[in-house]
Amino acid sequence: MARCDVCGNDYDKAFQVIHDGQTHTFDSFECAIHELAPTCAHCGCRVIGHGVEAKGTFYCCAHCAKQSGVKGVDDRV
Ligand SMILES: [Zn+2]
Ligand SMILES: [Zn+2]
Numbered sequence: 001m002a003r004c005d006v007c008g009n010d011y012d013k014a015f016q017v018i019h020d021g022q023t024h025t026f027d028s029f030e031c032a033i034h035e036l037a038p039t040c041a042h043c044g045c046r047v048i049g050h051g052v053e054a055k056g057t058f059y060c061c062a063h064c065a066k067q068s069g070v071k072g073v074d075d076r077v
Helices: 029-036 062-067
Strands: 015-019 022-026 052-054 057-059
Touching: 015 029, 022 029, 052 062, 057 062
Parallel strands: none
Antiparallel strands: 015 022, 052 057
């Protein structure tokens, strides 16, 4: 049994994620995303996929990066 770091749910199918050397316990991907996923610097949504990283800032897509003035990024087609 393990307790979720985010919501405190005690769940027998909880899983652990090691992030930056720290172990986190979650009962669901929703909670894991809430805790670990970066936030798009332009639109504020959670970056679940690969996203775009420019100068240490995360964006959900190349469109958002461009809107924030980042040059040379493109979504892969
Ligand atoms: Zn949870
Ligand atoms: Zn965005």
